[in-house]
Amino acid sequence: MKPEKQCEKLSRLLTYILGRAPDEFGLFLDSDGYCKIKTILQVLSEEEGWKHVRLGNIREIFVLINNHGLELLNDKIRAMDRSHLPDQKEPTQLPKLLYTCVRQRAYPHVCNKGVKPLGGIDYVVMSSDDQMALRIGQRIDHKPVKLIIQTHHLLSKTGDISQYGESLFLSHYIPSNCFHGPPLPDEKKSPKKKALQTEKKTIIPPHENFGAFFPKPDEEVSHKETKRKRSKKEISWKKERRQKKRR
Numbered sequence: 001m002k003p004e005k006q007c008e009k010l011s012r013l014l015t016y017i018l019g020r021a022p023d024e025f026g027l028f029l030d031s032d033g034y035c036k037i038k039t040i041l042q043v044l045s046e047e048e049g050w051k052h053v054r055l056g057n058i059r060e061i062f063v064l065i066n067n068h069g070l071e072l073l074n075d076k077i078r079a080m081d082r083s084h085l086p087d088q089k090e091p092t093q094l095p096k097l098l099y100t101c102v103r104q105r106a107y108p109h110v111c112n113k114g115v116k117p118l119g120g121i122d123y124v125v126m127s128s129d130d131q132m133a134l135r136i137g138q139r140i141d142h143k144p145v146k147l148i149i150q151t152h153h154l155l156s157k158t159g160d161i162s163q164y165g166e167s168l169f170l171s172h173y174i175p176s177n178c179f180h181g182p183p184l185p186d187e188k189k190s191p192k193k194k195a196l197q198t199e200k201k202t203i204i205p206p207h208e209n210f211g212a213f214f215p216k217p218d219e220e221v222s223h224k225e226t227k228r229k230r231s232k233k234e235i236s237w238k239k240e241r242r243q244k245k246r247r
Helices: 003-019 038-043 056-065 107-113 131-137 151-158 191-200 217-245
Strands: 069-072 076-079 097-102 122-126 146-150 162-164 168-171
Touching: 003 038, 003 056, 003 069, 003 076, 003 191, 038 056, 038 076, 056 069, 097 151, 122 131, 146 151, 146 168
Parallel strands: none
Antiparallel strands: 069 076, 097 122, 097 146, 122 168, 162 168
16 A cells, blocks of 8 residues: 555544544543544554554654644644534433543552542543443553442542543542452561461471481381390300300
């Protein structure tokens, strides 16, 4: 395929993502409709047939295509026509559960302090689809921790849930008592526990050590008995010899 045609296809896909349905790809755009190019590249890497796209391929669009319908600003990109973008609105029907993901390293802190926005946006992005939430989470961590949010509990605590598109929901903050996740990893073992473990280690008896031989109790008894028998024989033989001399 010629470079021009490849650029045209890529530009059409980008204008659809950034100008019509960012929520289908788990994207929430900023107030000016911009999205970071790094995030767009992550989104494209999740799509079949577009995993090869790099920053250079996006820049080629602006060189080879005249009516590409896109705008670049430093490390951000947006669609020129944003009239079809979904509006941020109050949800008419809330699902019972929502999902979001956090970094593994941040999970203990999140359990104490709650979830705050990341990535330069003002909202925590949640999804009614756990697979979409996992897809969004893998953009910040290869193995993110998935949180299950009790929607009505969050609404009663903060009153702060809005909807973006069909399956994305937004909140400025999620308190720690409004979600649950996997158990926290075990704390580092204390020295007392380590000492107890070393005491519990199996001690190999001396007679089973390699390179040394120590008789077992039964063997010691039999060895003593043979010694006694030999000494008795020697005494009887000496007595017979003395008697012969006397004769």
